[in-house]
Amino acid sequence: MGAHGSNLDDILAEDMHHWYNKFMKGSPSGVITLFELKSMLQMQGMTEEANSYVDQVFFTFDMDGDGYIDFVEYIAAVSLLLKGEVNQKLKWYFKLFDQDGNGKIDRDEMETIFKAIQDITRKYDVPPEEIVELIYTKVDVNGEGELTLEEFISGARQHPDIMEMLTKMMDLTHVLEIIVKGQKPR
Numbered sequence: 001m002g003a004h005g006s007n008l009d010d011i012l013a014e015d016m017h018h019w020y021n022k023f024m025k026g027s028p029s030g031v032i033t034l035f036e037l038k039s040m041l042q043m044q045g046m047t048e049e050a051n052s053y054v055d056q057v058f059f060t061f062d063m064d065g066d067g068y069i070d071f072v073e074y075i076a077a078v079s080l081l082l083k084g085e086v087n088q089k090l091k092w093y094f095k096l097f098d099q100d101g102n103g104k105i106d107r108d109e110m111e112t113i114f115k116a117i118q119d120i121t122r123k124y125d126v127p128p129e130e131i132v133e134l135i136y137t138k139v140d141v142n143g144e145g146e147l148t149l150e151e152f153i154s155g156a157r158q159h160p161d162i163m164e165m166l167t168k169m170m171d172l173t174h175v176l177e178i179i180v181k182g183q184k185p186r
Contacts, residue, residue: 031070037054061077089170097110105146117170
C-alpha cells in the first residue's frame with residue numbers, strides 16, 4: 001500500500017484513545033454522513049460515476065445501514081483495508097462492484113466503478129473498458145458476462161496480474177487518512 005499504508009500503520013499504532021479523539025475532532029457528532037464524506041473528499045464537480053462510487057464505498061462501510069459511519073465501523077474498515085486477509089478484501093471489492101446487489105457483477109457495473117476510480121484519482125492510464133475486458137477474458141470462464149463471488153475470488157487469486165491491478169485500483173488508504181486526520185486531499 002506504499003506510503004499511505006505506513007502512515008496509517010503509524011496512526012493505528014497510536015493509543016486508541018488518542019485516535020478516537022482525532023476522529024471526534026474531525027466528526028464532533030461521532031459519526032460521518034455521506035454528505036460529510038463527500039465534503040471531506042471535495043466531491044464537488046465530480047462525475048456521476050465518481051459520486052456513485054463514493055456512495056457505494058460509504059454504504060459498504062456503514063455496516064448497520066443506519067446512514068452513518070461511526071467510530072466502530074470506521075475501525076472495522078481500516079482494519080479490513082490494512083490488515084484484512086486476501087479473501088476478505090476480495091469479498092469487499094465484490095460488494096463494491098455489485099451495485100444492484102444481485103450477487104453477480106456484470107461488465108457495466110465493473111466498468112462504472114473503474115471509471116469512477118479514475119475520475120477520483122485522475123489517473124487514466126488504461127481505459128476502463130480494457131481493464132474489464134482483461135478481467136472477463138481471464139476470469140469469466142463460462143462466458144456468461146457475469147461473475148459470481150466465487151468466480152471473482154478464484155479468478156483474482158489465480159491471476160496475480162488481476163489481483164495486483166485490483167489491489168492498486170481499490171486502495172482507499174488515502175480516503176481513510178483524510179477522514180482520520182481531518183484534512184483535505186492535496
